[in-house]
Amino acid sequence: MEILRTEGIEKRFRGVQALRKVDFSLEAGEIHALMGENGAGKSTLIKVITGVYPPSGGQVFLQGKPVAFPSPLEAEKAGISTVYQEVNLLPDLSVAENICIGREPRGRLGLIDHRAMRRRAETALARLDIQVDVAESLSSYSIAIQQLIAIARALDIDCRLLILDEPTSSLDENEVRELFGVMRKLRDQGMAILFITHFLDQVYQVSDRITVLRDGQKVGTWRSEELPRVEMVARMLGKTVAEAEAPVDRNGSAAVGEPVLEAHGLGRRNMLYPIDLDVRAGEQVGLAGLLGSGRSEVAQLLFGVVPRDSGQLRMKGRLLPQRFWSPRKALKAGxxxxxxxxxxxxxxxxxxxxxxxxxxxxxxxxxxxTLSRKRQQELAEHFIQLLGIKTPDGEQLVKNLSGGNQQKVLIARWLATDPQLMILDEPTRGIDVGAKAEVAALTRKLCVNGMAVIFISSELEEVARGCDRVVVLRDHRRVGELNGPEVCLAAIMQTIAGQG
Amino acid sequence: MLIGGFIIAVLAGLVFLCGKSSHGRHLRWPLTALTLLLLINLIFKPGFFTVEMTSDGYLYGSLIDILNHSSKTAILAIGMTLVMATGGIDISVGSVMAISGAMAATVIVMPKERFALWGLDPAAVAFGAAVLCGLLVAVAAGAWNGFLTSGCGIQPMVATLVLMVAGRGIAQLITDGTIITFDDPLLSFIGNGHLLTLPFTTWIAWTLFAIVALLTRKTALGLFVESIGNNETASRYAGIEARGIKWLTYIINGFCAGVAGLIVSSNIKCADANHAGLYLELDAILATVIGGTSMSGGRFYLSGSMAGALLIQTVATMMYANDVNPAVIAVPKALVVIVVCLLQSDVFRQKLSRRFHRGAAQEVDA
Structure with missing residues (x-):
């Protein structure tokens, strides 16, 4: 039985198309996973369904009837309950109050009937097999229990559709298992559950069907057993499986020299699990993974934009200090x-x-x-010519340049420091095709000249084509490494998906 | 009359040159306003331009008054320009002036025997100690502001509000709640003396301007400040120690406030914790804005701030010369400020020129 259906949902934010004609359907008694990279439109879709945003076009149907909720509260009254990533309950109130807030049972004179409230809370929690004292304050329980209490609150309103937005990100493995048990139980009772997560493993553990979104469009809906992992990753990245398996032309690798960067156990709590990474002179190492898999975090920790909790860094064998590590020090270290x-x-x-x-x-x-004015002008002219930056002269304001030329100015800024290790994080985003090719050729040339390069990009072809070695990240962990001839699009995707 | 015509001609020439050169464009509107104000004086009150030599060899007259009295605002504006260029603001400078004046006055009235050191003239040592202590507390106040803003990440307006309010209390603590009067010839010279026929305060202001201009343009400090004000995150990524640089601008600003504080207390030969430098922070901010430095940070123009300070003082002196009630001087001052700021606004100028061109186009049609 179909609980919820959307037809041609559109959402625009000041000219940005966040959702494009999304047709989506959810049935009673299923756990449905909504997948997609960051920015694919998952959260927007949920917010449109629950009345946080009005849709710019299209229609939401609840049990066949068209609905348009003016606020999440109305959606809740209609039986759609949402549990967000961060528990949005009131920590200082009791468990019972949290479960019943907004619809407290009233006794005579309109006063709150505390006894009835506790009974209702206990009933709701019993459905989830959780044993807690409902009179205790919420903050005395762990985040996992709080999350379950948030779900209990959802059950208390007799909801038919439960939306869980990244519920597992703050839970450990046991807690996740417990949550999944509850989800299955609710499904068997006939509830529809819409589940969003970044963790690919978890999707296959609980969900019956999977819908993939990409760039605000629905790519498709599949039964979980009919969608192999690699294909799901390919869909999220906007490729077909055939494309993924096609061989990529790779440029010849340069002669690889001495190690330039050696990182051991580089990590930071809530940001990146400790990873090892080393890059040699003349080598281009790619970091691949989905958006939000921890690629940029590696760059930020290496360069000291965010201080690292753990990890030894060596540049050319010299140990770099951990305390007060900053971009300026990283810059001076090369x-x-x-x-x-x-x-x-x-x-x-x-x-x-x-x-x-x-x-x-x-x-x-x-x-x-201070660099002399003459030296500054020489630098500017040298790089404008070397990189083919399209500008009348060095005195032009950078904001007047096109995206690709701005990117070249940035490359020039760093080449001017004559670095030993160049980290490029999404250097080709938002620039045109020609400029992309130029950037790729340039990084290749840098390697040939003996520089060590770390190349981060969402465009896996770029990584596969240019890199001598690819380190794959998933869920803020290092999950694999592909070397030399192994580097190809299909292999990278398989590693991202966790098979291979 | 002759002098007036000459000055106006020079200013008009400068305005013309500034309009042509890309380096001086920010000076165009404040100097235009200054020229117009002086022109009004030339027509309606030619006596405004009379400059005479006293028997002591000093120049005096309304123009000299402007140079003299604008120096406090100018000195504050120099520091304020740097702070505002990083995207910050410091509204405590008026109070810091009171602190530094109080400190200097307290030191100078100490018994002279205490300063009989190393066989030096005790009066000179006392003077040196007074100036040094006054400047040191001001620098400490600037460092405190920098600590709150760039060190602790408190919003600059809120962080410096602390010292703006508490500063006068601190000054009272230093002077023990009394108004300390002094009669030290050396310390009085700072605010009242003359050097080469011109008021000494003018020399201080323009020397400080030259030093800070050199400091920012001959080192990379100016570039870093502008870079931070324009995009702090990117500056940090480029390896600039943004926090340290911002901190430094507050310290420089504190130093400037200290100098201005010495001038005020020296001028009236006493330390008045309640009134020294009152509301002067607002004049400093105005002068900076008039000079073309944006409150949101980025490019800064020290020469523009100096011109702004001159403009503000010119309006005030004009009003005094025309016997306008001092209580209402704020009103014409506000008008001049509004006009200059409007002229500087690109949006407003575009609107104005569009209207003008439309008018011209209609004439052609007719």
Whole structure:
């Protein structure tokens, strides 16, 4: 029996199309996983269904009747309950109050009937087989129990559709197993459960059907057993399986020299499980994984943008300190990072091309050793010519350049510091095809000249084509490494999916 | 009359040059406003330009008054420009002035025997100690502001509000709640003396301007400050120690406030914790904004801030010269500020020129 259906749901935010004609259906008695990379539109879809956002087009049907909830509260009254990643309950109130808040049983004179409230809370919790004292305050229980209490609250409203948005991200393995047990039980009682997670393993453990979203569009819905993992990953990345298995032309690798970077146990709580990574001179190492798998985090920890909790870093055998590790120190140790999101972490829009190019070199020299104006101009002219930056001259403001040329200015900024290790995080995002090819050719050339390169990209072909070695990350862990001839699109995808 | 015409001609020439050069574009509007104000004076009150030499060899007249009295605002604006260029603000400078003045006054009135050191002239040592202590507490206040803002990440307006409110209390503590008056010839010279016919305060302000201009443009400090104000995250990624640089701007600003504080207390030969530098932080911010530095950070223009300080003082002096009630001077000052800020706004200029061009187009049609 169909509980929920959406027809042609559209959602636009100030010109950005977040959802495009999404037709989606959910049946009673199933656990349905909603999959997709970050930004694929999963959360937006849920928010449209539950009335957080009004849709820009299309219609939501609940049990065949068209509905448009003005607020999540209305959706809850209609039997749709949502449990978010962060428990959004009131920690200082009792468990019973949390379960019943907003619809407390009233006695005579309209006062809250506390006894009835406790009874209701106990009934709801009993359905989940949880033993807790409902009079205790919520904060006295672990996050896992709080999460289950949030679900109990959902049950108390006699809900028919339960939406769980990343419920497992703060739970350990046992707690996850317990949660899954509860989910199966509820499903068997006839509830529809919509489940969002980043963890690929978990999807196959509990879900009956899987819907994949990509760039705001529905790619398709499959029964779990009919969708092999590799195919799911391929779908999330917007490829067909045939494409994934096609061989990639690889450029010849350069002669590989001495190790430049050796990282052991590099990690930070809630950000990245400790990983090992080493890069040699003349080698291009790719970091592959889905968005949010921990790729950029590796770059940020290496470069000291975020301090690391653990890990030894060596550059050319020299141990680098962990305390007060900062971008400036990383820069002085010979690293360079072209970070993702050029607008936020890269360009200084109101400064000129010349100033943007000289910035990192000047920062490494310090405040007092000013580069002479002549040297600055030479640097700017040299790189404008070398990289083919399209600008009338070095005195143009960087904000007036196109995305691809801004990216080249950033590459110039770091090349000017003559680094031994260059980390490129999504260097080709948001630039046109021609500029992409130029960036790829350039990084290749850097390797040939003996630089060590770490290349991070969502475009797996780029990684497969350019890199000598690929380290694969999943769920903030290192899950595999592909070497030399093994590097191909299919192998990378299989490693991401966890088979291979 | 001759002098007036000459000055106005020079200013008009500067405005013309600034309009042409990309380096001086920010100076165009404050200097235009200054020229217009002086022109009004030239027409309606030619006496405004009279500059005479006293028997002691000092120049005096309204123009010299402007130079003299604008120096406090100018000195504050120099530091404020750097702070604002990083995207910050410091509204405590008025109170810091009171602190530094109180400190200097307290030291200078100590018994002279205490300063009989190393066989030096006790009066000179006392003067040196007073100036040094006054500047040191001001620098400490700046460091405190920097600690709260860049060290602890508190919003600059809120962080410096602390010292703005508490600062006058601290000044009271230093002076023990009394108004300390002093009669030290050396310390009085700072605010009242003359050097080469011009007021000494003017020399201080313009020397400080030259030093800070050199410091920011001959080292990479200026570039780093502008970079941080424009995009702090990206600056950090580029290896700039953004926190340290921001901290430094608050320290420099504290130093400037200290200098201004010495001038004020020296000028009136006493330390008045309640009134020294009152609301002067607002004039400093105004002068900086008039000079073309944006409150949201980025490019900064020290010369613009100096011009802004001159403009604000010119309005005030004009009002005094025309016997306007001092209580209402804020109103015409506000008008001038609004006009300059409007002229600087790209949006407003576009609207204005569109209207003008539309008018022109209609004439052609007709």
């Amino acid at each position: 690293m360079a990072l072209i970070a993702e999101d050029r607008k936020v972490t890269g360009i200084i829009p109101d400064l000129t091309v010349r100033e943007n190019i000289m910035l990192a070199l000047q920062a490494s020299e310090g405040m007092w050793k």
